[in-house]
Amino acid sequence: MSEQLLQLLFSGLTLGSIYALMALALVTTFNISGVMNLAQGEFAAIGALLAVTLSGAGIPLPASFAAAVIMVAAAGGIMERAAIHPARGASGLTLILITIGLSISLRGLALLVWGTDTYSLPPFSRGGPLFIGGAALNLQSLWVMGLVAAAVTGLHFFLNGTYTGKAVKASVINRTGARLVGINVGTVSFWAFVGSGALGAAAGIFIAPIAMAVYDMGFMLGIKGFVAAAIGGLNNAAGAVLGGLLLGVLEAYGAGLVSSGLKDAFAIIVLMSILLVRPEGILGALGERKI
Amino acid sequence: MKKLIRNKGILLLVILVLAVGLLAAGCGGEETSGSGGEPYRIGAVVDISGNSSSLGIPERDTLLMLVEELNAKGGIDGYPVELTILDNKSDETEAVMAVKKLIQKDVLVVLGCSASGTSMAMIDSVQKAEVPMISMAAASSIVEPASQRKWIFKTAQSDIVTAENIVQYLKEKGLTKVAFLYMNNAYGDGGKTAFAAAAGEQGIEIVTEEKFEAGDKDMTPQLTRVKASGAQATIIWAIPPSASIVTKNYRDLGLSMPLIHSHGVGNDKFIELAQGAAEGVILPIGKLTVADQIPDEDPQKQVLQEYIAQYQAKYGMPPVSFGGYAADAFNLAVNAIAKAGRNRGAIRDELEKTNGFVGISGVFNMNREDHNGLGADSMVLVEIKDGRWQLLQ
Numbered sequence: 031m032s033e034q035l036l037q038l039l040f041s042g043l044t045l046g047s048i049y050a051l052m053a054l055a056l057v058t059t060f061n062i063s064g065v066m067n068l069a070q071g072e073f074a075a076i077g078a079l080l081a082v083t084l085s086g087a088g089i090p091l092p093a094s095f096a097a098a099v100i101m102v103a104a105a106g107g108i109m110e111r112a113a114i115h116p117a118r119g120a121s122g123l124t125l126i127l128i129t130i131g132l133s134i135s136l137r138g139l140a141l142l143v144w145g146t147d148t149y150s151l152p153p154f155s156r157g158g159p160l161f162i163g164g165a166a167l168n169l170q171s172l173w174v175m176g177l178v179a180a181a182v183t184g185l186h187f188f189l190n191g192t193y194t195g196k197a198v199k200a201s202v203i204n205r206t207g208a209r210l211v212g213i214n215v216g217t218v219s220f221w222a223f224v225g226s227g228a229l230g231a232a233a234g235i236f237i238a239p240i241a242m243a244v245y246d247m248g249f250m251l252g253i254k255g256f257v258a259a260a261i262g263g264l265n266n267a268a269g270a271v272l273g274g275l276l277l278g279v280l281e282a283y284g285a286g287l288v289s290s291g292l293k294d295a296f297a298i299i300v301l302m303s304i305l306l307v308r309p310e311g312i313l314g315a316l317g318e319r320k321i
Numbered sequence: 322m323k324k325l326i327r328n329k330g331i332l333l334l335v336i337l338v339l340a341v342g343l344l345a346a347g348c349g350g351e352e353t354s355g356s357g358g359e360p361y362r363i364g365a366v367v368d369i370s371g372n373s374s375s376l377g378i379p380e381r382d383t384l385l386m387l388v389e390e391l392n393a394k395g396g397i398d399g400y401p402v403e404l405t406i407l408d409n410k411s412d413e414t415e416a417v418m419a420v421k422k423l424i425q426k427d428v429l430v431v432l433g434c435s436a437s438g439t440s441m442a443m444i445d446s447v448q449k450a451e452v453p454m455i456s457m458a459a460a461s462s463i464v465e466p467a468s469q470r471k472w473i474f475k476t477a478q479s480d481i482v483t484a485e486n487i488v489q490y491l492k493e494k495g496l497t498k499v500a501f502l503y504m505n506n507a508y509g510d511g512g513k514t515a516f517a518a519a520a521g522e523q524g525i526e527i528v529t530e531e532k533f534e535a536g537d538k539d540m541t542p543q544l545t546r547v548k549a550s551g552a553q554a555t556i557i558w559a560i561p562p563s564a565s566i567v568t569k570n571y572r573d574l575g576l577s578m579p580l581i582h583s584h585g586v587g588n589d590k591f592i593e594l595a596q597g598a599a600e601g602v603i604l605p606i607g608k609l610t611v612a613d614q615i616p617d618e619d620p621q622k623q624v625l626q627e628y629i630a631q632y633q634a635k636y637g638m639p640p641v642s643f644g645g646y647a648a649d650a651f652n653l654a655v656n657a658i659a660k661a662g663r664n665r666g667a668i669r670d671e672l673e674k675t676n677g678f679v680g681i682s683g684v685f686n687m688n689r690e691d692h693n694g695l696g697a698d699s700m701v702l703v704e705i706k707d708g709r710w711q712l713l714q
Contacts, residue, residue: 146371158575
């Protein structure tokens with residue numbers, strides 16, 4: 031029994047790390063630029079598909095991964111300049127609608143380029159799963175968890191340890207104040223989209239060996255990431271990671287212990303109860319924007 | 322507080338918009354072929370995009386190839402065949418909308434869909450309009466009970482045929498306790514019902530039964546229950562990509578009992594996506610996939626080889642089973658129209674009288690009770706070895 035519980039935990043943490051990556055990118059962009067970017071899932075889909083195509087063309091894996099990440103980051107930046115920046119004065123709702131439009135366009139573009147086929151990437155490291163206490167842990171899961179840890183650490187270091195990061199923090203805390211001391215708030219928003227494009231693409235590439243890559247994978251990823259972010263608190267990066275892991279683990283235990291048919295119901299029930307008791311999310315703070 | 326209210330408002334809006342987005346996932350594309358006066362109109366609704374596209378694309382390609390060939394030869398009695406193919410995006414609602422469009426176009430026969438769920442969705446519409454429909458999907462509930470499926474026929478081997486083949490294998494190997502995993506959709510449900518019935522007859526016990534969603538990324542939780550159940554073999558009823566993912570999870574967990582799949586994984590995409598985990602998987606499959614390995618005296622051998630050669634020449638790759646279902650559906654429809662003319666009722670009667678029709682998926686013998694017409698001998702068992710299908714003796 032304990033072996034089964036441990037196995038479900040591993041499975042849940044793998045799934046949860048995937049959700050956490052999406053949630054992290056959503057929350058970071060939301061707090062820096064004030065835009066809830068619903069095209070985040072599409073960044074992951076296009077990143078993964080680009081990596082599949084590039085590595086299929088004979089480019090070594092690490093190089094094609096890096097190229098895919100850079101290309102999607104650039105696409106994120108272009109998107110911000112072309113669609114978000116011109117509407118920067120509009121309300122939050124208008125901006126969300128714009129990102130939904132972008133996500134549909136990106137999905138359509140992916141459909142045109144890659145068709146409806148499912149693709150997969152080889153796992154990053156060779157060898158079978160690790161067995162810990164009788165439960166199997168896939169090596170690729172470790173890569174995904176590692177990416178979550180690296181993203182959180184990197185973000186923390188950037189915001190607290192660098193001059194640019196402090197400028198970003200300043201513009202999150204008080205936009206007008208930041209402008210008064212000479213910080214270009216528009217540029218900060220641009221870089222937030224570049225960053226979330228890069229993180230989204232990296233997430234898509236890291237999960238492709240587990241979850242495969244297909245043009246419409248971004249939709250489901252975006253929703254799960256959004257749910258994870260809502261559980262953890264929309265204005266808290268640590269909350270996003272916690273929410274993602276919690277969602278994944280709950281899904282795994284729900285499927286493994288109760289009934290495989292009730293898996294998604296479990297996640298929704300948890301989301302609803304958390305929103306009822308703590309509408310701001312587990313780690314969210316009322317009426318505050320921070321990272 | 323104001324921010325909080327705004328956040329809640331945003332949340333609500335996002336949920337609303339996502340729901341609307343799901344509904345309005347676009348409208349169907351259309352491909353029409355055939356020309357000349359007074360054509361015979363045939364309609365097809367195929368899962369060309371979406372989850373079942375690995376089934377629908379070879380079906381569309383086969384239909385286009387066959388109608389082109391038929392019209393080049395002069396059509397039926399000198400009249401061309403006009404084939405309209407609509408994409409249902411693997412979506413039940415889209416399928417119903419598409420078939421209604423075809424019925425308005427006065428088609429004589431409807432072919433489709435590729436998947437069980439989309440096929441089931443169209444049944445009501447075609448029965449009411451009294452249009453014969455030939456499905457290319459597996460679930461036996463598409464044509465059963467026959468008394469309530471007067472206008473519905475199908476060409477893919479029923480899940481009953483698949484289940485019988487699997488149960489026979491289990492019995493030969495003396496395996497009596499099995500775990501059963503299935504996709505939570507019409508294909509999986511059909512498989513579950515058919516397998517439970519066939520297993521019950523032969524005294525095979527299903528010790529655990531688990532399901533998963535078509536879009537799931539990790540089936541380890543379900544497999545941990547299989548591991549704990551003491552099953553001697555595992556049967557999985559799904560199509561790729563989820564069938565590939567569950568196979569990978571199965572190997573990662575180090576489960577060593579025999580893994581048996583349904584014919585839903587009968588395409589190379591399954592092997593490719595499973596990345597080596599598919600080695601040793603056993604499944605019943607139509608003879609098309611192993612046409613070069615079946616004995617020469619098999620009545621289907623020649624039909625199979627001709628279809629393979631034609632498809633290979635046109636598309637530069639070997640056909641898959643799904644294309645075969647489409648070829649049989651098209652040929653059955655054309656045969657019936659040739660005999661019955663432009664009368665939907667007469668076409669239906671001719672389809673029901675089909676006897677000894679040698680197709681890609683087997684030899685069809687239909688009657689009032691059986692609108693599929695294929696027996697257990699329409700399938701063979703294969704094992705995946707070195708990434709290829711190997712006929713089991």
